[in-house]
Amino acid sequence: MQVFIEQGYDATSVASLASRLGLSKSALYHHYESKEALLEVALDEAIGSLEGVLSEPGARDGSAGESLEFVLRGAVRVLVDKLAYVTLLLRVRGNSDIERAALDRRRAFDRAVTELVRDAQREGTVRADIDASVATRLLFGMVNSIVEWYRPAGAEGAAELADDVLAVALDGLRTR
Amino acid sequence: MQVFIEQGYDATSVASLASRLGLSKSALYHHYESKEALLEVALDEAIGSLEGVLSEPGARDGSAGESLEFVLRGAVRVLVDKLAYVTLLLRVRGNSDIERAALDRRRAFDRAVTELVRDAQREGTVRADIDASVATRLLFGMVNSIVEWYRPAGAEGAAELADDVLAVALDGLRTR
DNA sequence: TCTATTTCTGACCGATCGTTCAGGAAATTA
């Protein structure tokens, strides 16, 4: 997964995957039936974890505003915990059936969050002067960009990172 | 460029580029000396335009807060105007010298904006409880994510989009 | 120890990749 991320899925050869694992190419093929099967495992792990956040109680109970906050924190947590897998998911372009299936599930996830934003606008906790789907996309643009730079070695843990994300997303960068 | 974006640079064959252009492969090679030369042209266009924003007067005159706002609007404008080129730039992973050179220029751009954020924190227009480099990365995570979904056909123009981005980034999604 | 299963190797396959090349058509210049 790390090699996929460093070089990109398409630019990564099965030979370089095997070499990183200290195996021969054919030994790798003994465990996985194709290069794409490796990708599928990673994509399932990533999108499954994100979907899992939506089905936790915190994402359903309480006000829409509270649910939205819960989902955002959950998404940051999943991003950090499953960094490699989610990174791959976010870079998928739909070049095969497997990639398209993952994209479909991502779109369904986005749609669910958009509904949450819309509900929060209706209940008055989220400003209504910005289109819900634009707001959601900007929100997740910010959240998802974490995979581009966050490295677990840093002092900042997932919780602090989520605090920062929520602070910027909900209250903005401007001083009051 | 559109094909590069749809399929990803590595997954795109020169044959499919030529076919989209209605040319033969060798005709394409008459105009560009390699596949990577095409990428280089696009990356130069993208990063050059972004660097251009930094050297406009509005990015230097006025307070740090005003400069930051100007640069953010400029970045959104460049993203929309040069959508295909910037999309490619944002997906570069550093697999070759040309890609690494583009990444270096991107990092320099990010560093300059981070300094702007830091100055704005010092002058008090931007909240200081969030690390400047984290704030910058979140900001540009949001801005850059625009390439993933914005399509010029939509009703929303670059200016309105920039308004929304600035609204979320500076004042947050929460109602007051 | 004999057997059965899992794990692995190295050589090899056809397909596709980016790139080259000799030369033909089309357009431009004189």
Added chain:
DNA sequence: TAATTTCCTGAACGATCGGTCAGAAATAGA
């Protein structure tokens, strides 16, 4: 019209790709 330059074709190149295969080594159970 003749000469020159630009633009393009189709066939081919070596390299690398993802994947296969026959069988050897390692492991585990009896």
